[in-house]
Amino acid sequence: RTTHYLFIVVVAVNSTLLTVNAGDYIFYTDWAWTSFVVFSISQSTMLVVGAIYYMLFTGVPGTATYYATVMTIYTWVAKGAWFALGYPYDFVVVPVWIPSAMLLDLAYWATRRNKHAAILIGGVLVGMSLPLFNMINLLLVADPLEMAFKYPRPTLPPYMTPIEPQVGKFYNRPVALGAGAGAVLCVPIAA
Numbered sequence: 001r002t003t004h005y006l007f008i009v010v011v012a013v014n015s016t017l018l019t020v021n022a023g024d025y026i027f028y029t030d031w032a033w034t035s036f037v038v039f040s041i042s043q044s045t046m047l048v049v050g051a052i053y054y055m056l057f058t059g060v061p062g063t064a065t066y067y068a069t070v071m072t073i074y075t076w077v078a079k080g081a082w083f084a085l086g087y088p089y090d091f092v093v094v095p096v097w098i099p100s101a102m103l104l105d106l107a108y109w110a111t112r113r114n115k116h117a118a119i120l121i122g123g124v125l126v127g128m129s130l131p132l133f134n135m136i137n138l139l140l141v142a143d144p145l146e147m148a149f150k151y152p153r154p155t156l157p158p159y160m161t162p163i164e165p166q167v168g169k170f171y172n173r174p175v176a177l178g179a180g181a182g183a184v185l186c187v188p189i190a191a
Helices: 002-022 036-058 063-084 098-110 115-139 144-150 174-190
Strands: none
Touching: 002 036, 002 063, 036 063, 036 098, 036 115, 063 098, 098 115
16 A cells, blocks of 8 residues: 555656656746747647556546646746746746646546546647647746846756847848848849
């Protein structure tokens, strides 16, 4: 019996770590918008795989919601840690897992604990709802682009560090002006 409960705890913690790291793109605001599709696919998959495995092991409807709650708490703790390091409150966006997990639980309960139906129906429900909830969540962030350039993560490798766009600096160069003038002059000739 003790081994049974210990296994449940290990599954919950490890799955949480996997899911949170799979969503590393939206977890931090510096890559939030650029990788929304990657996040949606990885998070939907990780939530369904982890929650179904966890749910089938316990056999209890409601387990997926519990699993999503553990992930949410874990992420809020990480958000607090980054905030304590001096990053702004908006730097970490906590993903919305709980409503999608509730739909997964509902599918498991409604199909009389049929694991295949839970995987198919619940998986489709999670896949459709999770991007929607998280898009709404992202719309509430003040300015993710500004956040990306002002506060890049020290943990990012150099090739992933955001580069501030040099808008306006190129247009005053003689080469750019010559290229623009050349393009304008060539249009009537080509026509």
